[in-house]
Amino acid sequence: MDNSAVRVIAIVTAVIVGIVSGLGLTWFASTGAIKFGTIKAGTWVAWPKSGTVDADPYSRAMYARAGELPLGLTDGISFATTNDDSGSPLNGRCDIHIAGQLPTARFWTFTIYDSQGRLIENAGGRYGFTSAEILRKPDADVDIVLAPRARSGNWIPTGGRERVIAVFRFYDAPMGLGGRSSNTVEMPAVWQEFCS
Amino acid sequence: MRHYLLPLITGLVLGGIVHILTILAMPQLALDNAFTRLAKLGPANTVQFVPDPTPVEAVLPRTDPAFVTAICRYNLNVGALKLRVPTTADYTSVSFYTRQGLAFYSLNDHAAGQRTIELQLMTPSQRAALPEDEEITRADRLIVESPTTEGVVLVRAFVREPGIRTKVRERIAAVNCAPES
Numbered sequence: 001m002d003n004s005a006v007r008v009i010a011i012v013t014a015v016i017v018g019i020v021s022g023l024g025l026t027w028f029a030s031t032g033a034i035k036f037g038t039i040k041a042g043t044w045v046a047w048p049k050s051g052t053v054d055a056d057p058y059s060r061a062m063y064a065r066a067g068e069l070p071l072g073l074t075d076g077i078s079f080a081t082t083n084d085d086s087g088s089p090l091n092g093r094c095d096i097h098i099a100g101q102l103p104t105a106r107f108w109t110f111t112i113y114d115s116q117g118r119l120i121e122n123a124g125g126r127y128g129f130t131s132a133e134i135l136r137k138p139d140a141d142v143d144i145v146l147a148p149r150a151r152s153g154n155w156i157p158t159g160g161r162e163r164v165i166a167v168f169r170f171y172d173a174p175m176g177l178g179g180r181s182s183n184t185v186e187m188p189a190v191w192q193e194f195c196s
Numbered sequence: 197m198r199h200y201l202l203p204l205i206t207g208l209v210l211g212g213i214v215h216i217l218t219i220l221a222m223p224q225l226a227l228d229n230a231f232t233r234l235a236k237l238g239p240a241n242t243v244q245f246v247p248d249p250t251p252v253e254a255v256l257p258r259t260d261p262a263f264v265t266a267i268c269r270y271n272l273n274v275g276a277l278k279l280r281v282p283t284t285a286d287y288t289s290v291s292f293y294t295r296q297g298l299a300f301y302s303l304n305d306h307a308a309g310q311r312t313i314e315l316q317l318m319t320p321s322q323r324a325a326l327p328e329d330e331e332i333t334r335a336d337r338l339i340v341e342s343p344t345t346e347g348v349v350l351v352r353a354f355v356r357e358p359g360i361r362t363k364v365r366e367r368i369a370a371v372n373c374a375p376e377s
Contacts, residue, residue: 017204017208017210018207018208018209019210019211021207021208021211022211022212022213023215025211025215026218030219051299053298053299053300055298057220060222060223063230064226064229064296067228067230067233067256068230069256069293069299069350071291072301072302073299074302075289076289107356109262111260111262113258116257118249118251120251128262130262130357132356132357133356169260171289171304171354172304172306
């Protein structure tokens with residue numbers, strides 16, 4: 001091969017590698033895989049800065065692509081998880097338990113979604129709980145079970161979805177909550193059993 | 197060997213640049229971002245309810261179903277906007293987002309401390325053009341500056357339990373958002 005052909009191949013290779021790696025990384029990042037400025041509490045993740053003018057480019061890209069609006073930080077803060085404490089994905093065919101203490105707020109809501117962020121169809125129209133509706137136990141702030149079939153207590157139907165997203169939202173929470181560092185916020189434990 | 201290495205390294209550097217540019221441009225370029233979705237509900241500078249999310253459809257993904265939500269998509273080219281939000285018996289919040297989804301201001305019923313949250317929304321240049329009379333500097337007149345001419349105001353009212361949804365909805369139906377006359 002003469003020299004100019006080698007040069008053309010080199011330039012084409014560089015451009016292809018550049019576009020593929022650049023766009024690939026952007027696609028990966030905009031699914032929420034790159035986490036700047038997050039607070040982790042057990043398996044739960046919050047993006048407190050996403051609802052402020054200081055939102056980082058990655059969280060802004062993530063929300064824009066999802067078509068979602070972040071909660072304004074003075075409105076509330078949300079903690080979401082797609083995994084249990086051992087790191088396994090939340091499976092709607094299992095009994096998923098969520099129990100423990102919660103950070104203080106004026107009130108909170110708990111909601112589950114499918115992997116696309118949609119509510120999960122069920123006969124009772126039960127998509128979650130608010131702090132006003134939940135049945136309380138003396139030893140824990142919450143004790144919720146997500147399962148395909150009816151359970152006693154605070155049950156939310158999963159419709160047997162293979163992947164489930166669980167979200168707690170704390171409204172009018174003390175300003176300090178969003179400024180805490182990882183693992184200083186107490187959030188409930190998450191575990192799964194009886195997978196069918 | 198060197199024939200492969202140089203294009204590869206150049207390619208990866210190029211990839212880094214492509215990555216940074218596309219991440220930064222995403223809020224502008226995302227075709228199906230929140231603003232576009234909400235724009236389908238109705239014209240700018242008017243109030244619309246966002247339909248309660250159902251498993252079949254939701255205007256925005258991951259909406260909190262425990263709320264009644266109304267929006268006012270704004271375009272400040274027509275001048276400043278006046279916003280009146282009657283608070284409900286429970287939590288009510290007003291959040292402001294730019295067209296690109298940046299949350300630049302929010303307040304709730306406790307912070308406002310009044311039965312009705314009243315405020316004016318304008319661009320920094322519209323604010324600078326305000327005449328300096330006493331009435332305007334009065335503390336109870338809340339002015340919110342929007343960094344962009346277009347954006348959306350989200351009014352959300354908490355539905356403590358499903359039975360009160362209709363009542364909350366009636367209250368939020370009285371939200372007003374219109375150009376100042």
